[in-house]
Amino acid sequence: MIILPAIDIRQGKCVRLYQGVFEKSSVVAESPVITAKSFEKAGAKFIHVVDLDGALEGEVVNLKAIENIIKATKVPIELGGGIRNIKTVDKLINIGVKRVILGTAALKDREFTKKAVKEYGNSIAVGIDAKSGYVAVDGWLSVSEVNYIEFAKVMEDIGINNIILTDISKDGTLNGPNFEMLKELNSSVRCNITASGGIKDLDDLVKLSEMNIYGAIVGKAIYSNKVDLKKAVKSIEVR
Known part of the structure; x- marks a missing residue:
């Protein structure tokens, strides 16, 4: 399993949300680049980045900050937040994003998702953000009537090979992940x-x-010193 330290960007800074509520966001670091470099130094093999402003706006907002992370480190990044069309995917792949995460668009625009997978294969992932078992969209502001397992199966049929599952009720709580939900999806x-x-x-x-499980995204636990990233990477890698 790989550990993916998380950088959530809002207004150019690193923040953490609590249960997906933007009003409960708190700044955990001023510089995404310095944060990414610290993750690289700790041995991270992949970094998970979310453009929170992009998730709300429906288009990538913090592109400069994302480019700066890519230029400053050698660690590949995956990026989600506001990616709604193939032109944006093209741009992100071209600047060096290793894996592009589709969220709202994967649910609402099946043809775009198919086209992205056809063009970029395993460089396309889908983020399933679930609330009470149903897929949430538009920066977690609305919840669909689509069950997360059913949606995952549809994405698999399209050709998606990487799915990121977030239980919104757990996000930022430090209460442990939803193991049962993950177990069900994995099987x-x-x-x-x-x-x-x-x-x-x-x-x-x-x-x-x-x-x-293929990977684990760790955010608040790192920023609050509950998880030592360097020790965690070494510990999990030797298992």
Whole structure:
């Protein structure tokens, strides 16, 4: 399993949300670049980046900050937030984003999702943000009537090989991830599953690794010193 430290960008700064509520965001670092370089130094093999302003606006907003991260480090990044058309995907791939995460667009625009997968294959991932088992969209501001398992199966049929599952109720809480939801999804599709939301300590990461989860996104636990990224990477890698 790989550990993906998280950088959520809002107004150019690193922030963390609590249960997806933008009004409850708090700045955890001024510079995304300095933060990314610290993750690289700690041994991160991948960095998870979200453009929170983009998720709300429906288009990538913090492109300069994203470019700066890519230029400053050698660690590949995956990016989500506001990616709604193939032109944006083209631009992000061209500036060096390793994996582009589709969220709202994957649910609302199936043809675009198919085209993106056809063009870029495994460089396209889908983020499934779930609330009470149903897919949330538009920066988590609205919840669809689509079950997260059903949606994952549709994405798998399209050709998606990487799915990031976030239980919104767990996000930013440090209460542990939704292991049952992750277990159900992991057994329902053949895609690589990345766990996101609520991871609080090394024990959570060990348990996810034992469940054969592909990746784990860790944000607040790193920023609040609950998880030492360097130690966690070494510990999980030797398992």
